[in-house]
Amino acid sequence: MSANNHTRQRERFAGPLAIAGLIGAGLLLLVVLYPEKMLLRLLENPEVSSPAQQRYLEALVRLRHGDAELVIPLVRSYLAAGCTEKAAAALRYRQGTLSGSQQNILMGLQYELRRQQLEWLIVGEPGWEAARQQYAEQIELLRKGGATAQELSRYLADARRLGDDITVRKLESFLGTHADAESAEVAAGIALGKGDYRGAAALYFKALRTASREHRRDLYLAGVRTLQSGNLVQEALVAAEQHLTGELRQDRTILKYLAKLSLAANRPDRAQIYIRQALGISGEAVRSGVKP
Numbered sequence: 052m053s054a055n056n057h058t059r060q061r062e063r064f065a066g067p068l069a070i071a072g073l074i075g076a077g078l079l080l081l082v083v084l085y086p087e088k089m090l091l092r093l094l095e096n097p098e099v100s101s102p103a104q105q106r107y108l109e110a111l112v113r114l115r116h117g118d119a120e121l122v123i124p125l126v127r128s129y130l131a132a133g134c135t136e137k138a139a140a141a142l143r144y145r146q147g148t149l150s151g152s153q154q155n156i157l158m159g160l161q162y163e164l165r166r167q168q169l170e171w172l173i174v175g176e177p178g179w180e181a182a183r184q185q186y187a188e189q190i191e192l193l194r195k196g197g198a199t200a201q202e203l204s205r206y207l208a209d210a211r212r213l214g215d216d217i218t219v220r221k222l223e224s225f226l227g228t229h230a231d232a233e234s235a236e237v238a239a240g241i242a243l244g245k246g247d248y249r250g251a252a253a254l255y256f257k258a259l260r261t262a263s264r265e266h267r268r269d270l271y272l273a274g275v276r277t278l279q280s281g282n283l284v285q286e287a288l289v290a291a292e293q294h295l296t297g298e299l300r301q302d303r304t305i306l307k308y309l310a311k312l313s314l315a316a317n318r319p320d321r322a323q324i325y326i327r328q329a330l331g332i333s334g335e336a337v338r339s340g341v342k343p
Contacts, residue, residue, distance in 0.1 A: 105129070117146035119153050126160050135167050158193060165189045166209055174214040186210075187218045200226060200234040207241070227254060232262045232270060239277070248281030256294050264298065271299055272308065279312065288316045303329050 108125045115121055122145040129138035142161065149157065165186040172179040190206050198206075203222055210218040226238035235258030242251035255274030262270050271294060278287035291309055299305055306329035313322035 105132075112141070112144065117144045119145055119147055119149055119157070123153065123156055123160070126157075126164075130160065130163050130167065133167065135164055135171070138164050155196075158189075158196060162189050162193060162206075166213070169213050169215070183213075183215050183217070186213070186215065187221070190218060190222070194225070200237040203234075204237045204241075232258045232266050234258075235270065236273075239273070243277065248277055248283060249286070252277040252287075252290060256290065259294060267297075267299060268302055268305060271295075271305065275308075275312065279315070284312070284316045288312055288318065288321070 105125065105128055108121060108128070112118065112121045112125055122141055126138045126141045129135075129141060138160070142157070142164070145157070165182070169179070169182045169186045172182055190210075193206070194203060203226060207219060207222040207226070210222065223238070223241060226234050226241065235254045239251040239254040242248075242254060252274040255270050255277065258270050259267055259274075271291075274294070275287050275291045278284075278290060288309075291312060295305070295309075306325045310322045310325035310329065313319070313325060
């Protein structure tokens with residue numbers, strides 16, 4: 052039997068060339084996948100705009116037929132480099148179903164695209180009005196999609212800088228009529244920037260209707276202090292007593308502040324009432340709407 056082993060052929064899984072080919076294919080796959088992951092990690096930084104990385108990512112986007120996971124860093128890279136036409140083309144090429152987070156990211160990138168397109172034009176030149184309308188439409192989509200008051204205030208600042216007065220007035224109106232606390236604070240800041248102390252205070256007081264219990268004190272004091280900072284001390288005291296309702300009547304911080312405000316308004320009689328209530332030694336209720 053041992054003699055026969057010398058003449059018997061040993062069975063092989065595959066030939067040497069086939070084995071080398073499999074190993075080479077595996078190594079090539081690793082070489083392809085690893086740079087892709089590294090590239091996507093690098094492109095998370097919106098400032099990265101290397102032409103070489105863009106070419107690589109463009110090839111991947113075409114290979115994967117507009118996969119949003121790849122389109123997002125590509126568009127971000129284009130916008131960082133100011134390539135608005137390429138960014139618009141990449142957004143149109145995107146295909147497939149989006150997750151909620153991807154949808155939000157793409158809407159933000161679409162806003163940046165519209166902003167840059169408008170920024171490249173001079174107010175009144177051909178194409179400016181069309182770009183302005185697209186910019187305004189994108190803001191409206193973001194607003195309806197749940198943009199916060201802080202985000203809307205950023206869009207407002209951009210619109211002012213771009214010379215889009217129509218969008219400026221629309222955003223100011225929306226923030227001014229929206230009575231939630233966050234919008235009120237943003238709109239009040241806008242009013243204060245224009246020197247409108249009465250308007251800013253009115254916005255703070257309006258937000259008291261829908262504010263949470265924890266936030267009512269801050270809004271109330273902000274409204275009163277706004278009038279006082281505009282040297283409208285008498286009006287501040289009137290407004291303070293008109294809006295002193297509910298749990299605010301028992302708030303010692305507010306009562307001590309109103310005592311000081313009353314003295315500043317030359318109303319020591321009102322100051323005495325607030326001091327006694329703050330100390331808890333008087334049962335006399337503070338009357339609303341008292342004119343100093």
